[in-house]
Amino acid sequence: MLDRTPQNRLPNMPGVGYKAQHYTSIIADPAPVGWLEIHAENYMGDGGRPLAQLRHLAERFPVSVHGVGLSIGGEGPLDPAHLARLQHLCDWLQPASFSEHLAWSTHDSAFLNDLLPLPYTEATLARVADHIDQVQEVLGRTMLLENPSSYLAFDESTMSETDFLREVARRTGCGLLFDVNNVFVSAVNLGLDARGYIADFPLEKVGEIHLGGHDEDEDDHGRPLLIDSHGREVVDPVWALLDDVLARSGPRPVLIEWDTDVPDWPVLAAEARRAADALARVPA
Incomplete structure (x- = not known):
């Protein structure tokens, strides 16, 4: 096996998902943000202002690349x-x-603009593991795999998430x-115990923690249905779950995701300060 770059070299500080409209504010006064995340698919071009700004930011901040288009769980091969x-x-x-x-997010040659769930079976496990091995070998680095937000459960699943x-x-x-x-959304939608999920999660493998907002809706039977939208502030019950996670895991890099209806920088910075406060409460 090839030597690989370690899976995470981010500081145990708050980070934010970078948006171009915040570039000037981040350069002028990024506090308390210590790192930035980008979506890989937004920076796969050959040049222009987005790449020039990213190069400048990368000189000042650690950058996390978050992919949304590999379709790790897809039945077909990865797109070379x-x-x-x-x-x-x-x-x-x-x-x-x-x-x-x-x-x-792929079927045959079609790309679906969504991140769709998987049944947890031995066949799925083998396919996902093969795809991750391929990604890590091509990139020459280990990667992080994110737990999903779920809106349904599969009868054919033979193991827990x-x-x-x-x-x-x-x-x-x-x-x-x-x-x-995602844990909170899945717990409400599927009637699960969020804290029980956290207690059973292999937190020793976690290199990064994400927080985001969600929208509230109802299903066809009038039951609460949460949508992982990344379009508003993090709600108090999710902040409480973060405290539980950090108490068990110790300090980790914590990202604020806000991808739709993106607010002005002071609003996003305030969310990052709240993450900094949560980290400050955790013993080193």
């Missing part, structure tokens, strides 16, 4: 052209971390990205 573009980005940027979702992720990490050597809002 997409993987090559990702390799090119990581080769010149040398990010502090790379992550992807436990999801699928936490056991599935634990075994993926064991087989591939990858790390895990723990999205706290």
Whole structure:
């Protein structure tokens, strides 16, 4: 096996998902933000202002690359052209971390603009592990795999999500990205115990923690349905779950995700300060 860049070189500080409208504010006064995340697919071009700004930011901040288009859980092979573009980005940027979702978003030659869930079976496990091995070999670095937000459960699943992720990490050597809002969304939608999920999660494998906002809706039977939208502030119950995670895991890099209806910088910075306060409460 090839030597690989470690799965995470981010500081145990708050980070934010970078948006171009915040560039000037981040350069002028980034506090308390210590690192930035980008979506890989937004930076796979050959030049222009976005790449110029990213190069400048990378001189000042550790950068995490978060993929949304590999379709790690897809039944077909990984797209070699997409993987090559990702390799090119990581080769010149040398990010502090790379992550992807436990999801699928492709069918035959079609790409679906969504991150869809998987049944947790031995066949799925083998396929996901093979895809992760391929990504890690091509990139020459270990990656983090993110737990999904779920809106349904599969009858054919033969293991829990936490056991599935634990075994993926064991087989591939990858790390895990723990999205706290995804846990809360899944717990409400599926009637699960969020704190029980946290207690069973292999937190020793976690290299990065995500927080984001969600929208509230109802299903066809009038039951609460939460949508992982990343379009508003983090709610108090999710902040409480973060405290539980950090008490068990110790300090970790914590990211604020806000991808739609993006607010002005002071609003996003205030969310990052709240993450900094949560980290400050955790013994080193």
